[in-house]
Amino acid sequence: xxxxxxxxxxxxxxxxxxxxxxxxxxxxxxxxxxxxxxxxxxxxxxxxxxxxxxxxxxxxxxxxxxxxxxxxxxxxxxxxxxxxxxxxxxxxxxxxxxxxxxxxxxxxxxxxxxxxxxxxxxxxxxxxxxxxxxxxxxxxxxxxxxxxxxxxxxxxxxxxxxxxxxxxxxxxxxxxxxxxxxxxxxxxxxxxxxxxxxxxxxxxxxxxxxxxxxxxxxxxxxxxxxxxxxxxxxxxxxxxxxxxxxxxxxxxxxxxxxxxxxxxxxxxxxxxxxxxxxxxxxxxxxxxxxxxxxxxxxxxxxxxxxxxxxxxxxxxxxxxxxxxxxxxxxxxxxxxxxxxxxxxxxxxxxxxxxxxxxxxxxxxxxxxxxxxxxxxxxxxxxxxxxxxxxxxxxxxxxxxxxxxxxxxxxxxxxxxxxxxxxxxxxx
Amino acid sequence: xxxxxxxxxxxxxxxxxxxxxxxxxxxxxxxxxxxxxxxxxxxxxxxxxxxxxxxxxxxxxxxxxxxxxxxxxxxxxxxxxxxxxxxxxxxxxxxxxxxxxxxxxxxxxxxxxxxxxxxxxxxxxxxxxxxxxxxxxxxxxxxxxxxxxxxxxxxxxxxxxxxxxxxxxxxxxxxxxxxxxxxxxxxxxxxxxxxxxxxxxxxxxxxxxxxxxxxxxxxxxxxxxxxxxxxxxxxxxxxxxxxxxxxxxxxxxxxxxxxxxxxxxxxxxxxxxxxxxxxxxxxxxxxxxxxxxxxxxxxxxxxxxxxxxxxxxxxxxxxxxxxxxxxxxxxxxxxxxxxxxxxxxxxxxxxxxxxxxxxxxxxxxxxxxxxxxxxxxxxxxxxxxxxxxxxxxxxxxxxxxxxxxxxxxxxxxxxxxxxxxxxxxxx
Numbered sequence: 043x044x045x046x047x048x049x050x051x052x053x054x055x056x057x058x059x060x061x062x063x064x065x066x067x068x069x070x071x072x073x074x075x076x077x078x079x080x081x082x083x084x085x086x087x088x089x090x091x092x093x094x095x096x097x098x099x100x101x102x103x104x105x106x107x108x109x110x111x112x113x114x115x116x117x118x119x120x121x122x123x124x125x126x127x128x129x130x131x132x133x134x135x136x137x138x139x140x141x142x143x144x145x146x147x148x149x150x151x152x153x154x155x156x157x158x159x160x161x162x163x164x165x166x167x168x169x170x171x172x173x174x175x176x177x178x179x180x181x182x183x184x185x186x187x188x189x190x191x192x193x194x195x196x197x198x199x200x201x202x203x204x205x206x207x208x209x210x211x212x213x214x215x216x217x218x219x220x221x222x223x224x225x226x227x228x229x230x231x232x233x234x235x236x237x238x239x240x241x242x243x244x245x246x247x248x249x250x251x252x253x254x255x256x257x258x259x260x261x262x263x264x265x266x267x268x269x270x271x272x273x274x275x276x277x278x279x280x281x282x283x284x285x286x287x288x289x290x291x292x293x294x295x296x297x298x299x300x301x302x303x304x305x306x307x308x309x310x311x312x313x314x315x316x317x318x319x320x321x322x323x324x325x326x327x328x329x330x331x332x333x334x335x336x337x338x339x340x341x342x343x344x345x346x347x348x349x350x351x352x353x354x355x356x357x358x359x360x361x362x363x364x365x366x367x368x369x370x371x372x373x374x375x376x377x378x379x380x381x382x383x384x385x386x387x388x389x390x391x392x393x394x395x396x397x398x399x400x401x402x403x404x405x406x407x408x409x410x411x412x413x414x415x416x417x418x419x420x421x422x423x424x425x426x427x428x429x430x431x432x433x434x435x436x437x438x439x440x441x442x443x444x445x446x447x448x449x450x451x452x453x454x455x456x457x458x459x460x461x462x463x464x465x466x467x468x469x
Numbered sequence: 470x471x472x473x474x475x476x477x478x479x480x481x482x483x484x485x486x487x488x489x490x491x492x493x494x495x496x497x498x499x500x501x502x503x504x505x506x507x508x509x510x511x512x513x514x515x516x517x518x519x520x521x522x523x524x525x526x527x528x529x530x531x532x533x534x535x536x537x538x539x540x541x542x543x544x545x546x547x548x549x550x551x552x553x554x555x556x557x558x559x560x561x562x563x564x565x566x567x568x569x570x571x572x573x574x575x576x577x578x579x580x581x582x583x584x585x586x587x588x589x590x591x592x593x594x595x596x597x598x599x600x601x602x603x604x605x606x607x608x609x610x611x612x613x614x615x616x617x618x619x620x621x622x623x624x625x626x627x628x629x630x631x632x633x634x635x636x637x638x639x640x641x642x643x644x645x646x647x648x649x650x651x652x653x654x655x656x657x658x659x660x661x662x663x664x665x666x667x668x669x670x671x672x673x674x675x676x677x678x679x680x681x682x683x684x685x686x687x688x689x690x691x692x693x694x695x696x697x698x699x700x701x702x703x704x705x706x707x708x709x710x711x712x713x714x715x716x717x718x719x720x721x722x723x724x725x726x727x728x729x730x731x732x733x734x735x736x737x738x739x740x741x742x743x744x745x746x747x748x749x750x751x752x753x754x755x756x757x758x759x760x761x762x763x764x765x766x767x768x769x770x771x772x773x774x775x776x777x778x779x780x781x782x783x784x785x786x787x788x789x790x791x792x793x794x795x796x797x798x799x800x801x802x803x804x805x806x807x808x809x810x811x812x813x814x815x816x817x818x819x820x821x822x823x824x825x826x827x828x829x830x831x832x833x834x835x836x837x838x839x840x841x842x843x844x845x846x847x848x849x850x851x852x853x854x855x856x857x858x859x860x861x862x863x864x865x866x867x868x869x870x871x872x873x874x875x876x877x878x879x880x881x882x883x884x885x886x887x888x889x890x891x892x893x894x895x896x
Contacts, residue, residue, distance in 0.1 A: 125771075139569040146666075149771035230803070231796075233767030235666035239573075242661055266767070267796045340660030340693070344552075344576035369658075369694045373878045376657070451800045 047072035052114050052202035052256040059113035059155075066099035066113030070157050073115045077159070077200045083181055085174040086195035088120040089128045090160035098157045110271075111263055112155030117195045117204030120161040121168045121188070122148050123236040131238045132164040132173065132188075135349045145236030147205060147247050147264055154263040159201050162191030165412060167342060168207055168240050171354040172411045177219060179440050183405040186216030187412030189250070193220040196250040203251050203260045207237060208422055209244045209334055211401075211415025214445050217250060217430035219405035219413060221441025224250050225257045228450050229425030232264045241337035243376065244330070244422055254460050257429070261453070269454050279459040281307055282317035282393035284447070287324055288416050293403025295436035302434065303397055303444055303467055310466040317396055320389060322382050323420060329375055330419035335364030336372045383424050386450065395459040396447040404436035421445070427453045429460045433467040443467075474499035479541050479629035479683035486540035486582075493526035493540030497584050500542045504586070504627045510608055512601040513622035515547040516555045517587035525584045537698075538690055539582030544622045544631030547588040548595045548615070549575050550663040558665045559591040559600065559615075562776045572663030574632060574674050574691055581690040586628050589618030592839060594769060595634055595667050598781045599838045604646060606867050610832040613643030614839030616677070620647040623677040630678050630687045634664060635849055636671045636761055638828075638842025641872050644677060644857035646832035646840060648868025651677050652684045655877050656852030659691045668764035670803065671757070671849055681891055684856070685884050696881050706886040708734055709744035709820035711874070714751055715843050720830025722863035729861065730824055730871055730894055737893040744823055747816060749809050750847060756802055757846035762791030763799045810851050813877065822886040823874040831863035848872075854880045856887050860894040870894075 047055070047069050058064040074092050081087050095115075102113050123129050123141035130136040144152065152158065163175045165188040175190040177183040178198035185194040189206030193216030196204050206213040208226045217224025225248045232247035239245055247264065251257040255271075262270040283304050286292075292300070307314050339346065339361050345353060346361055353361070367375075390396065399417045406413050421428050427450070432443035446463060448456025474482070474496050485491040501519050508514050522542075529540050549572035550556050557563040571579065579585065590602045592615040602617040604610040605625035612621040616633030620643030623631050633640040635653045644651025652675045659674035666672055674691065678684040682698075689697040710731050713719075719727070734741050766773065766788050772780060773788055780788070794802075817823065826844045833840050848855050854877070859870035873890060875883025 125775075136569055141568065142563055142566040144771045144775070146767055146770040149774045150767075153770065153774040230669060233666070233764065233770060234669055235768040236771065239660070239662035242657060265796060337660065340573055340577075341662040343573040343580065343660060344571045344663065347576045347580040348552075348571070369692060377878070451804070 048076040049199045050202065051253055052251055052259055055202060056110060056112065056114050056259065060107055066102040066157055067096060069113055070095050070099040070115055073159055073201050080198055080200065084176050084178055084194050084198055086162055086191040086198065086200060088130060088161045088163045088191060091127060094126060095157055095159050102155060102157065109154030110259060111151055114156055114203060115159045115201045116151055116156040117160065117162040117192050117201040118148055118158055119164050119189050119192045119205050119207060121164045121207055121238045122205060124148055124158065124161065127158065127161055129161065132166045133352070135345060135352045143236055146233040147237065150263055162195055162204055164188050165190060166354050166357055167238060168209060168212060169357050169360065170412060171356055172408065176408055177405050179221065180438070182407055183440060184219060184408045184412050186219035186405060188212040189216050190412065192250050193217055193222060193224065196252060197222045202256060203249060205247070205249050208246050208248060209240045210330065210422060211418025213248045214400045214418045214428050214430045215413055215415055218400035218441065218443055221432040222250055222252050223254055223257045223432065224248065224430040225261055226428045227261060227265055227453050228427045231453060239341040241334045241341060243333055243337060246422060254457065254464055258457050265453065267454070270457050273454045273458040275458045275462050278312045279394035279462055280313045280392060281463065282315055282390065282396045284317040284396040284398040285319065286398050286417060287319050291402050291416055292399055295434070295442045296399045296403050299434040299442045299444060300399065306466055306469055307463065312466065315393065317389065317393065325378065326382065326420045326423055327416065329379055330423040332367055333372065333375050333379065333423070335360055336367040339364040379423055386424055386426065390449060395456060397444045398447060400430045400443060400445040404438050404440040404442060421447055426450045427456045429456060431460060431464045431467060475503040476626045477629070478680055479678055479686055482629060483537060483539065483541050483686060487534055493529040493584055494523060496540055497522050497526040497542055500586055500628050507625055507627065511603050511605055511621050511625055513589055513618040513625065513627060515557060515588045515590045515618060518554060521553060522584055522586050529582060529584065534582070536581030537686060538578055541583055541630060542586045542628045543578055543583040544587065544589040544619050544628040545575055545585055546591050546616050546619045546632050546634060548591045548634055548665045549632060551575055551585065551588065554585065554588050556588065559593045562772055562779045570663055573660040574664065577690055589622055589631055591615050592617060593781055593784055594665060595636060595639055596784050596787065597839060598783055599835065603835055604832050604867070606648065607865065609834055610867060611646060611835045611839050613646035613832060615639040616643050617839065619677050620644055620649060620651065623679060624649045629683060630676060632674070632676050635673050635675060636667045637757065637849060638845025640675045641827045641845045641855050641857045642840055642842055645827035645868065645870055648859040649677055649679050650681055650684045650859065651675065651857040652688055653855045654688060654692055654880050655854045658880060666768040668761045668768060670760055670764060673849060681884065681887050692880065694881070697884050700881045700885040700888070702885045702889050705739045706821035706889055707740045707819060708890065709742055709817065709823045711744040711823040711825040712746065713825055713844055714746050718829050718843055719826055722861070722869045723826045723830050726861040726869045726871060727826065733893055733896055734890065739893065742820065744816065744820065752805065753809065753847045753850055754843065756806055757850040759794055760799065760802050760806065760850070762787055763794045766791040806850055813851055813853065817876060822883060824871045825874060827857045827870060827872040831865050831867040831869060848874055853877045854883045856883060858887060858891045858894060
């Protein structure tokens with residue numbers, strides 16, 4: 043039996059599983075062993091049922107190859123409903139909750155052969171309350187949120203792939219803090235049925251892997267788009283460096299990564315330009331926060347009505363704030379967002395992708411929260427696809443990187459450009 | 470005790486409940502009695518628990534007035550999750566399913582004091598499979614679908630208010646067949662959390678009542694917009710008569726209602742114009758059907774993977790068709806829809822509202838299905854608010870009417886215009 047199966051890439055595992063060179067049971071056991079060894083320290087998993095994971099694996103080993111993820115282990119953020127594992131949404135209100143169904147995204151992965159290892163820790167309703175999960179690079183630090191357990195478990199080689207969601211910055215930020223690849227597809231690209239809603243205009247599903255190829259494999263299943271797996275370019279992309287209006291919040295390591303990226307790309311012959319920042323973007327961060335707060339009041343109406351005393355004070359305060367926003371103001375906010383979205387093409391100009399910070403800097407200390415989604419809110423609101431590319435280290439030795447941004451709906455193009463850029467950044 | 474409490478309007482009930490002139494228990498008992506008497510014939514209810522309904526009522530009677538729906542009975546389409554009643558989505562797959570939570574829309578109503586009488590019959594996953602529910606005007610006919618039980622129960626005075634959803638024509642069409650007021654708010658106006666998804670770009674929540682005022686009261690709670698309750702105009706609205714490109718499918722009774730509406734409005738001094746039909750609208754019906762089919766494959770991924778043998782053949786065929794649509798085609802479809810949506814303003818011109826058929830004609834026979842959403846697909850796709858106004862009868866003595874259409878987000882304006890128009894149509 044090959045050593046360290048849990049460290050193999052999803053693509054490598056998938057290839058060997060398709061030919062039966064590896065069994066799903068072997069791979070699943072390797073991941074479960076890693077979890078058993080490490081999760082007492084990392085706390086990435088909310089619900090683990092080794093017997094159930096092994097049962098899925100054995101059943102796949104005994105049957106035909108069912109799809110591109112045949113036998114590949116998957117972590118599922120505990121914001122997705124699962125019929126065979128508890129689903130708690132990171133809230134004591136739902137302790138022991140067992141839905142009757144899998145979320146659509148989970149079902150798509152299982153129909154493609156994935157083995158659901160367990161549910162990964164989410165912050166309370168994918169909001170901001172800090173969870174017990176720690177950053178695998180150093181447990182004094184946060185892995186980010188709200189997809190805390192998914193990012194940490196992939197970074198720690200407990201699973202090659204995991205599902206996440208982003209409403210503000212909940213995929214890209216934890217990917218950045220954990221030094222892995224996180225992909226937030228275009229808004230609407232992955233079905234949301236059975237995924238606990240936080241804000242209907244913003245909630246976007248995606249996932250994590252340790253390489254672009256791994257994330258592309260997962261996304262090809264979630265988006266029902268096989269072309270993502272092989273998406274490549276014949277020529278260098280033209281890259282716009284987008285500093286963002288929040289640049290003053292960028293820590294030195296982020297500024298350094300930004301400058302280093304431009305240099306390395308130029309050195310490799312990639313055309314790089316500095317993308318100007320439209321004044322309208324000033325309003326976007328607050329706009330995103332207000333739309334999220336207003337819609338959360340609706341989405342969490344049941345919890346707010348029936349279980350107000352079991353919401354964290356921080357979330358209750360966010361909801362109270364959202365409840366003070368009028369419908370009229372919300373309509374105006376949505377209209378303003380739509381207008382700016384309509385002008386995104388101009389932002390790209392003749393660039394194929396933008397490169398921009400994913401987070402202010404390295405992960406903050408775990409007791410300070412899950413970090414600030416500042417550099418992500420804009421892109422979630424615009425609905426554009428984003429992929430975090432790790433390639434540097436900060437002063438504490440923690441990961442740093444940048445996110446590449448594509449045009450809405452051009453997820454394949456973004457994936458192709460990211461595949462061109464990432465190896466150059468890593469040099 | 471006043472006779473026929475079940476026939477009072479929601480607004481009248483609410484007023485008497487707020488002053489304690491009526492108790493919630495009295496009102497609930499009257500509705501339960503009507504259900505007990507009639508539902509053996511109508512089959513509007515999927516799950517009824519009289520003890521639970523009465524317990525809610527007594528609890529409201531014993532406590533303070535909690536909101537504008539205090540003590541008002543409500544039917545909940547069985548596509549909405551409910552924590553205290555089974556939720557089956559009209560499918561044998563979910564027989565006996567008990568979610569841990571109420572859908573957000575249900576919670577908003579309950580937080581406003583509504584008494585949930587029970588769950589009303591939905592077609593399978595709010596799709597087209599015909600249910601057992603019959604039209605209260607004549608049980609040989611369908612009440613329409615997919616909100617079959619909600620429309621039939623309101624029309625039959627089993628409940629003053631009921632919740633519905635529309636993805637193609639599932640609120641407006643049953644309202645038309647049952648001769649009641651049905652309101653589909655603007656897309657995105659009511660939170661969808663906990664409502665079984667069918668198509669993320671289209672699913673819209675709304676409700677039914679026997680008058681505009683009743684529906685406005687319900688919508689004010691669902692949309693958190695008190696202004697809907699009192700929305701009125703000082704001057705006559707300018708009305709565009711929109712024949713629709715499907716006019717050739719309009720039965721004689723629909724053509725007659727359309728002509729009669731124009732005449733009555735003109736006679737009352739309302740400015741009425743014939744709205745020209747943009748050529749682009751030719752594509753919209755198929756566009757809506759294709760977007761719905763593609764997204765249903767995603768939304769029902771779990772049922773299609775795990776329970777394919779328990780889907781109706783008709784739904785399975787729709788899903789198979791949707792699975793043949795590529796993501797690329799779907800993106801192009803969404804882009805085309807967005808473009809046409811951007812031009813809706815031009816369609817309205819200087820009209821305040823449009824009046825257009827809600828259905829081809831009277832309700833078809835029950836064994837022929839739930840009727841054709843033909844005249845609704847366009848408006849659901851455009852995301853505009855629609856309200857069905859009943860005012861005429863067809864050759865079988867069944868109800869006929871028209872829907873009034875407003876600009877997206879202008880639900881208050883539509884409600885005000887509908888309040889002006891409806892009494893004139895009924896003359």
